[in-house]
Amino acid sequence: MTDRSLLRAIGWYRTPIIAIGLLASLLFFVPFLVVVATSWTSGSFILFPPTGFSLQWYETVLTDRQWLNSFWLSVVVAVISTVAAVLLGTLGALGLTRIRSRALQRWVRTLFIAPIALPPIAYAVGLWSVDRRLPFLDDTLVSLVVGETLLAVPYVFALVSSGLAGTDPSLRPAASTLGASWPMILWRIELPPLLPSILGGALFAFTVVFDEVVLSVLLLPPGTQTLPLKMFTASQEAFSPELTAASTMVSLLAILVLGGAQLASNRRNRAARLRRKASA
Amino acid sequence: MTVALSVQDVHVTLGQNHVLKGVSIDARPGEFVTLLGASGSGKSTLLNVIAGLQGIDRGHVAFDGTNVEKRPPRKRGVGVVFQSYALFPHMTVGENVAFPLRAARRPAAERAKVAREMLELVQLGEMIGRRPAQLSGGQRQRVALARALAANPGILLLDEPMAALDKQLREQMQVEVTRIQRQVGITTVSVTHDQAEAMTMSDRVAVMRDGRFVQIDTPENIYRKPATEYVARFVGEANLFPARGGELLPDGVTDGRTGTAVIRPEDLRVLTGAEPADAWSVSGVVRLLSFQGSRFRLEVVSDTGGRVVCSLPPQTDAGTLLDGNRVRLGCAHPDRVHVIAATANDDAQELVVA
Ligand SMILES: Nc1ncnc2c1ncn2[C@@H]1O[C@H](COP(=O)(O)OP(=O)(O)OP(=O)(O)O)[C@@H](O)[C@H]1O
Ligand SMILES: [Mg+2]
Numbered sequence: 001m002t003d004r005s006l007l008r009a010i011g012w013y014r015t016p017i018i019a020i021g022l023l024a025s026l027l028f029f030v031p032f033l034v035v036v037a038t039s040w041t042s043g044s045f046i047l048f049p050p051t052g053f054s055l056q057w058y059e060t061v062l063t064d065r066q067w068l069n070s071f072w073l074s075v076v077v078a079v080i081s082t083v084a085a086v087l088l089g090t091l092g093a094l095g096l097t098r099i100r101s102r103a104l105q106r107w108v109r110t111l112f113i114a115p116i117a118l119p120p121i122a123y124a125v126g127l128w129s130v131d132r133r134l135p136f137l138d139d140t141l142v143s144l145v146v147g148e149t150l151l152a153v154p155y156v157f158a159l160v161s162s163g164l165a166g167t168d169p170s171l172r173p174a175a176s177t178l179g180a181s182w183p184m185i186l187w188r189i190e191l192p193p194l195l196p197s198i199l200g201g202a203l204f205a206f207t208v209v210f211d212e213v214v215l216s217v218l219l220l221p222p223g224t225q226t227l228p229l230k231m232f233t234a235s236q237e238a239f240s241p242e243l244t245a246a247s248t249m250v251s252l253l254a255i256l257v258l259g260g261a262q263l264a265s266n267r268r269n270r271a272a273r274l275r276r277k278a279s280a
Numbered sequence: 281m282t283v284a285l286s287v288q289d290v291h292v293t294l295g296q297n298h299v300l301k302g303v304s305i306d307a308r309p310g311e312f313v314t315l316l317g318a319s320g321s322g323k324s325t326l327l328n329v330i331a332g333l334q335g336i337d338r339g340h341v342a343f344d345g346t347n348v349e350k351r352p353p354r355k356r357g358v359g360v361v362f363q364s365y366a367l368f369p370h371m372t373v374g375e376n377v378a379f380p381l382r383a384a385r386r387p388a389a390e391r392a393k394v395a396r397e398m399l400e401l402v403q404l405g406e407m408i409g410r411r412p413a414q415l416s417g418g419q420r421q422r423v424a425l426a427r428a429l430a431a432n433p434g435i436l437l438l439d440e441p442m443a444a445l446d447k448q449l450r451e452q453m454q455v456e457v458t459r460i461q462r463q464v465g466i467t468t469v470s471v472t473h474d475q476a477e478a479m480t481m482s483d484r485v486a487v488m489r490d491g492r493f494v495q496i497d498t499p500e501n502i503y504r505k506p507a508t509e510y511v512a513r514f515v516g517e518a519n520l521f522p523a524r525g526g527e528l529l530p531d532g533v534t535d536g537r538t539g540t541a542v543i544r545p546e547d548l549r550v551l552t553g554a555e556p557a558d559a560w561s562v563s564g565v566v567r568l569l570s571f572q573g574s575r576f577r578l579e580v581v582s583d584t585g586g587r588v589v590c591s592l593p594p595q596t597d598a599g600t601l602l603d604g605n606r607v608r609l610g611c612a613h614p615d616r617v618h619v620i621a622a623t624a625n626d627d628a629q630e631l632v633v634a
Contacts, residue, residue, distance in 0.1 A: 174362055174368075177353045177354065178359075179380050193370050
């Protein structure tokens with residue numbers, strides 16, 4: 001159904017729906033636009049409407065060692081955790097299909113999904129107390145990366161599992177009767193069709209980790225800050241437009257990445273559609 | 281390559297279910313055997329046992345006399361066509377067919393050559409570059425067959441290969457699969473629900489029930505000389521009457537403990553009254569006469585309450601066979617009446633006239 005015929009099918013009910021939709025977008029976009037606007041102020045305070053126009057705060061952020069360090073720290077933590085979460089989540093989802101007992105399957109699935117439901121603060125405190133017993137981890141990112149990975153695994157696991165649900169369960173036995181060993185089955189038969197789900201899961205995992213604050217507060221080595229943490233402290237210290245400039249840049253980056261992913265998947269879908277049409 | 285298959289007293293338990301309860305079957309090299317049986321009777325499980333995808337509790341599976349119970353599926357040299365076809369969606373048709381050679385690390389040139397040959401065999405040469413999603417059901421099935429045969433296996437297993445096809449295509453593919461199987465000369469075990477398919481395609485049919493074989497025989501013998509009432513009713517339409525000492529008993533005698541006679545619908549005829557009075561007959565009331573192109577199918581409720589089905593030639597005058605009319609049916613081919621000895625019966629309590 002096209003959007004237009006959907007609208008028509010809804011009839012006059014659409015008025016409140018559209019109103020709520022508009023309101024929701026307003027609630028979401030207005031603060032965002034305010035943030036963007038305040039970031040180009042030529043004054044020294046976060047004020048709306050902004051006074052004058054300048055990019056001085058962008059310059060400040062981009063030349064400030066602290067901001068840059070926290071940005072790169074966030075990138076490093078997010079990349080490592082995402083890679084680890086993709087490995088664990090994908091293997092978990094694939095492993096689940098190899099379990100024969102239904103009851104055990106349900107248990108394992110719950111275990112993999114559970115971290116989404118746990119309050120991050122409880123989890124962070126738990127990890128923190130383990131961390132304190134292992135003094136050799138004090139100056140490393142290990143405990144933070146481990147924690148972030150566990151937070152990100154459920155997203156990968158869920159997406160890959162749903163991707164797997166759409167594939168034919170007899171592919172694996174078929175490949176094995178055709179002479180394939182298990183590494184070949186994994187690499188050439190099971191993983192390729194799951195690639196879109198894995199990439200989607202990775203994108204989710206990355207954004208979750210990149211924006212995460214609670215674990216960073218407790219688990220970072222002293223004297224370091226991830227970007228969200230730096231923003232958080234900045235918002236509590238001086239209410240400087242540095243903060244809104246940094247927020248704007250991170251948001252733009254996110255929009256670029258998400259938009260790129262969307263574009264890539266659209267192009268793939270269109271190519272598949274064209275191929276189908278050509279053969280019809 | 282073709283291989284003699286031998287399955288001896290195989291038992292399989294899945295969860296709590298004793299799924300195979302001691303099945304034994306042998307197939308000559310090049311033979312086409314069909315497993316026929318109701319849903320849940322264990323047909324797919326037996327195929328999986330032969331392919332090595334399912335472990336067994338006890339028993340033996342041998343190829344050309346060599347035990348293979350311990351051999352993993354990838355070393356058995358068994359080609360399988362799955363019910364879903366299990367084509368690899370991200371590979372082209374050619375890559376699918378060449379996959380077993382890639383698994384065996386054959387050079388690219390050989391892979392391409394075999395893929396082309398196999399696709400020629402199933403008459404899909406020009407589809408080599410397509411994806412499975414761009415094929416019709418019948419084409420997918422032929423690709424799956426080509427892929428199963430590409431590595432030159434010794435045994436071919438087909439799990440309900442026609443189930444996903446419509447009736448017309450199914451009949452085409454039955455002919456096609458039989459042609460290819462004969463051409464390659466490979467020992468084949470096929471599974472089906474469809475008795476017509478079992479009859480057309482097989483050298484022998486093995487009727488399965490509840491994890492056991494009830495009868496393994498040629499299609500003609502399965503139809504003409506069913507070993508039990510279950511087989512008689514499962515394959516084609518059957519009229520069952522009480523018998524004693526190889527003779528039909530007069531209608532109304534329900535002494536079933538001595539044996540059961542099987543009379544196929546086409547061996548019954550409508551009596552006109554001119555026959556000798558001592559000939560066997562059954563009388564009743566017409567319930568339904570339906571024209572089915574090549575025959576009339578006459579359904580009669582006998583005086584003892586049983587249902588009797590009779591096939592009549594299409595030129596029969598239907599005027600005398602209106603619903604509710606009384607008729608007498610006699611046996612047109614007494615020599616074709618098959619009597620199942622009472623001891624052969626697996627369900628003696630059901631012996632009342634069918
Ligand atoms: N994983 C399992 N655990 C327990 N029982 C099972 C399992 N898989 C199958 N069964 C049982 O084994 C029996 C045989 O199954 P199988 O798939 O071999 O039947 P089939 O003859 O191929 O039936 P169909 O014609 O429906 O495909 C069925 O009764 C089924 O319920
Ligand atoms: Mg089955």
